[in-house]
Amino acid sequence: xxxxxxxxxxxxxxxxxxxxxxxxxxxxxxxxxxxxxxxxxxxxxxxxxxxxxxxxxxxxxxxxxxxxxxxxxxxxxxxxxxxxxxxxxxxxxxxxxxxxxxxxxxxxxxxxxxxxxxxxxxxxxxxxxxxxxxxxxxxxxxxxxxxxxxxxxx
Numbered sequence: 001x002x003x004x005x006x007x008x009x010x011x012x013x014x015x016x017x018x019x020x021x022x023x024x025x026x027x028x029x030x031x032x033x034x035x036x037x038x039x040x041x042x043x044x045x046x047x048x049x050x051x052x053x054x055x056x057x058x059x060x061x062x063x064x065x066x067x068x069x070x071x072x073x074x075x076x077x078x079x080x081x082x083x084x085x086x087x088x089x090x091x092x093x094x095x096x097x098x099x100x101x102x103x104x105x106x107x108x109x110x111x112x113x114x115x116x117x118x119x120x121x122x123x124x125x126x127x128x129x130x131x132x133x134x135x136x137x138x139x140x141x142x143x144x145x146x147x148x149x150x151x152x153x154x
Contacts, residue, residue: 040064108138
């Protein structure tokens with residue numbers, strides 16, 4: 001009987017360890033996606049600055065739209081700062097205000113789509129203006145409420 005209990009405990013502990021690894025993988029993928037979004041924004045910025053062409057900026061803007069559409073799915077329960085301290089900056093507020101968080105994610109998607117349209121228009125002033133709006137209403141609008149900085153600020 002005690003061997004069966006010990007075996008059951010080991011199975012449960014093994015499942016918990018596997019689940020923790022899955023959560024870490026989710027957080028790593030989420031962080032990579034956020035970094036890729038920043039790189040896509042940078043690709044559009046290079047066009048505004050004259051360091052890249054419109055086609056490269058259009059690819060970057062399209063990639064930004066693709067990435068932002070996946071954002072809400074990158075935040076399953078159990079991946080907050082309480083669950084994985086020091087490994088994620090996702091505040092628990094995300095899940096207690098899920099509807100508001102989704103609205104913020106949708107704002108980012110909408111702003112990214114507008115940025116892609118601005119890039120395709122070829123109007124650099126419109127691209128510059130929309131790039132700022134995307135950063136402010138999209139990125140900062142969400143991060144201000146739902147992100148805690150992890151690690152040194154440099």
